[in-house]
Amino acid sequence: MLTLIKNGEVYAPHYLGKKDILLVDSKIGYIREFIELPNNFVPISVIDASERIVAPGFIDAHVHIIGGGGEGGFKTRTPELMLTDLTTAGITTVVGLLGTDGTTRRMESLLAKANGLEGEGVTCFIHTGSYQLPVRTITNKIEEDIIFIDKIIGVGEIAIADHRSSEPTVDEIAKVATAARNGGILAGKAGLVEIHVGDGKDKLSLLEKVVKQTNVPISHFHPTHINRNEELFMAGIEYAKNGGYIDLTTSTVPQYLEEGEVKCSKALKLMLDAGVPLENITFSSDGQGSLPAFNENGELIGLDVGKVSSLYKEVRDAVINDGVSLEAALQVITLNPANVLKLSHKGRIEAGTDADIVLLDKETLEIATVISKGKVMVNNKVPIVKGTFE
Numbered sequence: 001m002l003t004l005i006k007n008g009e010v011y012a013p014h015y016l017g018k019k020d021i022l023l024v025d026s027k028i029g030y031i032r033e034f035i036e037l038p039n040n041f042v043p044i045s046v047i048d049a050s051e052r053i054v055a056p057g058f059i060d061a062h063v064h065i066i067g068g069g070g071e072g073g074f075k076t077r078t079p080e081l082m083l084t085d086l087t088t089a090g091i092t093t094v095v096g097l098l099g100t101d102g103t104t105r106r107m108e109s110l111l112a113k114a115n116g117l118e119g120e121g122v123t124c125f126i127h128t129g130s131y132q133l134p135v136r137t138i139t140n141k142i143e144e145d146i147i148f149i150d151k152i153i154g155v156g157e158i159a160i161a162d163h164r165s166s167e168p169t170v171d172e173i174a175k176v177a178t179a180a181r182n183g184g185i186l187a188g189k190a191g192l193v194e195i196h197v198g199d200g201k202d203k204l205s206l207l208e209k210v211v212k213q214t215n216v217p218i219s220h221f222h223p224t225h226i227n228r229n230e231e232l233f234m235a236g237i238e239y240a241k242n243g244g245y246i247d248l249t250t251s252t253v254p255q256y257l258e259e260g261e262v263k264c265s266k267a268l269k270l271m272l273d274a275g276v277p278l279e280n281i282t283f284s285s286d287g288q289g290s291l292p293a294f295n296e297n298g299e300l301i302g303l304d305v306g307k308v309s310s311l312y313k314e315v316r317d318a319v320i321n322d323g324v325s326l327e328a329a330l331q332v333i334t335l336n337p338a339n340v341l342k343l344s345h346k347g348r349i350e351a352g353t354d355a356d357i358v359l360l361d362k363e364t365l366e367i368a369t370v371i372s373k374g375k376v377m378v379n380n381k382v383p384i385v386k387g388t389f390e
Contacts, residue, residue, distance in 0.1 A: 001025050001374060002042065004035060008049030008359065012349035013056060013330040021054065023355040026373040031351060047376075049359055052368060055330050056349050057092030057356025059337040060311050062157070062194065062224055062247065062284035065096035065124070066105060066113045069290030071164075072300045077101075080113065081288050081308070083120045083387030087377040089309045090367045092356035093123040093338075093346050097157050097194060099289055100164050102130025107138045114151050120387050122372050123346070123354070127194050128152050131159040132166040135176060142176065146183030146191055153341060154192035155180045157224065160206045161232075162198025163298050173206060174214045181220055190342040195223040203235045207244070218244040222340060224284060225249045227262040233270075240276045245340055247282045248332075250314040251306030253291050264310075265317035268332065269324050282340060283332045285311040316365050326365070 003023040010016040010031070020035040021028060037044060069078040086094055096114050098105050107128060114124040128145040129135035135155060137145045145152045155176055159165035168176075177193050184191015197204060204223060211218045218239075224247035226236035236246045250264045257263060262270070264283060271281055287308035293301050315333055318324040338347025345354045355374035358367060370378035377385045 002044040003047065003371070003374060004037065004044050005047045005049050005054060005357065008052050008054035009362065010054045010349060011327055011330055013327055013334045015327050021349065021357070023357075023371070023374045026355055028349060028351055028353050028355050031349065047359070047369070051362055053326070053360040053362055053365070054349065055358045055360060056334040056347050057358055057370070057372060058090045058312060058333045059093040059341070059343070059347055060086070060091045060285050060287065060308055060333070061095045061222070061282060061337045061341060062249075062286055063094050063096055063308060064099055064286070064288040064306075065094065065117065066109050067288050068099040068101065068105070069292070069303065069305070070101045070104070071290060071292045072303055076290065076303050078288050078290050078305050082390055083117065083122065083385070084383045084390055085287070085308050086122055087370050087372065087385070088367070088383055090312050090358040090370055091122070091308055092370065092372040093343070095125045095127065095153070095341065097127040098130035099157060099196070100131050102132060102136045105130070107136060111138065111149065111151060121375055121377055121385055123356070124151065125153045125341070126151050127154045127156040129155045129158060131157065131164055131196060133158065133168050133172050133176065142179040143183035143186070146180065146189055147187045153189045154184070154194060156192075156194025157196040158193065159196040159198060161200030161202045162196065163200070165198065168206070170206065170209045170213060174210050174216055177210065177216045177220055181216065190340070191220070192341060193221050195221050197223050197225050197228070197232060199229055199232065203232050204239050208239070218242060221245070222247055225286070227264060227267045228256070229260045230262060233262045233267060237271060237274050237276055240271070240280045245280050245282065247284050249286045250283050250310040251286045251289070251291060252310070253304045255293055255302065256291070264314035265322045265324070268318045268329065269322040272324065272328070278328055278331060279336055279339065281332050282337045283311060283314060284337070312367065319365060
């Protein structure tokens with residue numbers, strides 16, 4: 001199957017200017033100034049991108065694909081993710097994980113859902129474990145999960161600075177990180193540790209102690225929800241300046257923003273202005289995760305659901321409302337997470353990489369067309385491939 005994208009303004013995510021791109025089955029074959037459509041050749045599908053910006057498919061590195069929540073009892077368990085939730089949001093690669101509930105939500109179900117989404121047309125990886133330690137795995141060992149199960153690329157999300165965590169110690173986090181690191185080295189994977197950071201007063205201090213007291217490098221952790229309050233946000237700036245990765249969560253509700261959460265688009269601008277290296281910043285949606293509100297006694301008083309659609313919305317807001325360049329804004333949902341997750345075939349428009357492409361309207365920057373592994377999933381804002389039960 002051949003697809004030729006003509007006359008698009010390409011952000012790879014670095015700006016390349018106007019190019020033609022030939023997709024060969026599921027891969028990017030050629031990128032040229034001009035590719036002539038041959039006569040008397042095999043069928044080639046042509047997409048006119050003359051009014052479009054061509055960007056890499058988006059990566060959402062933190063999604064509760066089988067649902068999450070449950071902080072208010074069984075009736076508050078959030079629903080599973082559907083294929084078009086992803087594709088209409090421009091997301092062609094997703095990383096699934098468990099959260100608060102590692103008991104009724106199982107790793108086996110997470111793996112099955114990941115395989116299901118892959119079969120429906122997107123790329124899906126997962127992390128082993130959930131909020132609490134010891135880590136719940138499929139094989140009973142972190143290393144073996146990462147080595148033997150293709151879709152498992154790391155561990156998490158493990159909670160720190162949160163009343164729902166298991167209050168892990170420096171030694172416990174270090175042992176998890178070294179197991180994940182060894183598994184990743186042996187399997188050629190990231191072996192990343194995804195860290196949920198709550199609004200506790202200890203903020204990122206546990207990770208800082210691990211890095212200071214052990215041989216685990218700071219780059220082996222991917223702490224998320226760093227924009228949940230101003231104090232944590234400022235701590236995140238210093239953490240990133242010291243070489244750490246930080247992840248900003250795009251899903252939110254008005255109450256969180258009123259209580260001091262830093263809106264993602266604004267947070268990106270502030271971090272760049274503060275001197276944080278762009279390559280150390282990622283966005284993720286926390287999609288299908290619950291957005292619980294607790295009172296000062298830790299009692300649930302409200303609940304909402306994270307949306308994967310928030311991922312690109314915050315990128316677009318960063319460009320339109322906060323003055324971040326499109327090249328920089330796209331990087332936090334394409335190249336940066338691909339590098340953090342060690343997915344060299346994702347997050348970039350280069351010959352030989354996966355044919356994951358998003359076409360944006362030049363005027364509005366809205367998502368128009370989405371291609372996943374060479375297949376058109378969304379055409380002119382209409383999903384043309386739907387999930388099995390959609």
